[in-house]
Amino acid sequence: xxxxxxxxxxxxxxxxxxxxxxxxxxxxxxxxxxxxxxxxxxxxxxxxxxxxxxxxxxxxxxxxxxxxxxxxxxxxxxxxxxxxxxxxxxxxxxxxxxxxxxxxxxxxxxxxxxxxxxxxxxxxxxxxxxxxxxxxxxxxxxxxxxxxxxxxxxxxxxxxxxxxxxxxxxxxxxxxxxxxxxxxxxxxxxxxxxxxxxxxxxxxxxxxxxxxxxxxxxxxxxxxxxxxxxxxxxxxxxxxxxx
Ligand code: ADP
Ligand code: MG
Numbered sequence: 469x470x471x472x473x474x475x476x477x478x479x480x481x482x483x484x485x486x487x488x489x490x491x492x493x494x495x496x497x498x499x500x501x502x503x504x505x506x507x508x509x510x511x512x513x514x515x516x517x518x519x520x521x522x523x524x525x526x527x528x529x530x531x532x533x534x535x536x537x538x539x540x541x542x543x544x545x546x547x548x549x550x551x552x553x554x555x556x557x558x559x560x561x562x563x564x565x566x567x568x569x570x571x572x573x574x575x576x577x578x579x580x581x582x583x584x585x586x587x588x589x590x591x592x593x594x595x596x597x598x599x600x601x602x603x604x605x606x607x608x609x610x611x612x613x614x615x616x617x618x619x620x621x622x623x624x625x626x627x628x629x630x631x632x633x634x635x636x637x638x639x640x641x642x643x644x645x646x647x648x649x650x651x652x653x654x655x656x657x658x659x660x661x662x663x664x665x666x667x668x669x670x671x672x673x674x675x676x677x678x679x680x681x682x683x684x685x686x687x688x689x690x691x692x693x694x695x696x697x698x699x700x701x702x703x704x705x706x707x708x709x710x711x
Contacts, residue, residue: 469492469493469494469528469529469627469628469659470491470492470515470526470527470528470529470627470628470659470661471491471525471526471527472488472489472490472491472515472524472525472526472527473489473524473525474487474488474489474523474524474525475487475488475489475511475514475521475523475524475525475526475535476488476521476522476523476524477507477510477511477514477519477521477522478522483683484507484510484683485507485510485511485514485521485683486683486684487684488511488524488684488685489685490678490685490688492628492659492661492676493659494627494657494659495657495658495659496659496675496676497654497659497660497661497662497673497674497675497676498660498661498662498674498675498676498677498678499661499662499663499664499670499673499674499676499677499678499691500512500661500662500663500664500677500678500680501663501664501665501667501670501677501678501679501680501694501706501707501710502679502680502681502686502706503681503706506680506681506682506683507680507682507683508632508663508680509632509633509663511680512552512630512632512661512663514526515528515550515628515630515661516546516547516550516552516630517533517538517543517546517547518552520535520538521535522535523535523536526546528546528549528550528626528627528628529549529626529627530545530549531545531546531548531549532546533546548576548624548625548626549626549627549628550624550626550627550628550629550630551572551620551621551622551624551626551628551629551630552621552629552630552632553614553617553618553621553629553630553631553632553634554617554632554634555632555633555634555636555637556637557605557610557613557614557616557617557637558617559605559613559616559617559620560605561604561605561606562604563604564601564602564603564604565592565597565600565601565602565603565604565605565608565612565616565619566585566588566589566592566601566602568605568616568620569588569591569592569616569619569620569623570584570585570587570588570623571620572620572623572624573587573588573623573624576624577624577625587623588619588623589601591619591622591623592616592619594619594622594652595615595616595618595619595622595649595652596615596645596649597612597615597616597619600612600616609642610637610638610639610642611638611639611641611642611643611645611646612642614634614635614638614642614646615645615646615649617634618634618646618649618650618653622653622658627659628659628660628661629653629658629659629660629661630660630661631650631660631661631662631663631664632663633663633664633665634646634650634662634664635647635664635666636664636665643666647666647669650662650669650673651673654673662674665710667695667707667710667711668711670691671691671695674690674691675690676688676689676690676691677689677690677691677693677694677695679694679698679700679702679703679706679707681702681706686700686702686703687699687700687702687703694707695707695711
């Protein structure tokens with residue numbers, strides 16, 4: 469359902485991603501691990517065209533973009549196929565939890581307000597925030613804010629949710645409740661690509677793990693391979709340090 473081929477990204481002279489290729493099937497959970505500065509966030513951002521890749525092809529569901537001749541129409545179609553959960557939540561401070569979730573449904577998908585609000589309320593109830601609909605982000609804990617961030621991504625009607633270190637800005641006490649919501653999504657077979665440093669979680673939740681270093685995919689495979697029998701010395705060194 470998702471196919472990335474020969475994706476590269478340069479910032480000026482700095483090549484941050486080199487020839488990235490991978491596929492994700494519907495309902496799969498792919499976890500990306502690797503040292504910081506390796507290009508993990510840039511890769512996720514390219515998938516959503518928050519950054520334009522320098523070369524390569526991205527297919528997500530019905531949308532397909534080739535970086536060498538990407539039209540605005542194709543980019544717009546691609547963007548609608550994924551939604552982002554950011555490390556720092558990136559909620560609108562002047563909107564309530566409910567409005568934050570409903571916003572994209574009204575602007576991107578042009579849903580009538582009443583319908584968008586009803587859908588958003590149901591999703592917030594699902595992530596355990598049915599009693600926080602009218603609260604502003606500043607009135608919520610970090611864990612609650614990130615659950616609003618996930619609810620917003622769930623409301624989007626794209627094929628895949630992209631998570632960029634969703635728990636790394638959280639106080640330790642809020643990590644579990646956010647991981648629990650992600651577990652719940654996994655059980656519902658929501659397709660997800662997750663960048664995380666939570667190795668235990670990665671091992672439990674992933675169908676496939678991608679280890680990146682220095683802008684390349686060093687190794688990809690099932691979690692048992694990456695964590696127990698890595699084929700590459702570089703993977704081995706990273707997982708033994710990280711776990
Ligand atoms: P990771 O998420 O694995 O920590 P990033 O994707 O954030 O890595 O960054 C990869 C590299 O790209 C780093 O060297 C970073 O400094 C560089 N980089 C990221 N964004 C930009 C940008 N907008 N302009 C220039 N360099 C960038
Ligand atoms: Mg990052």
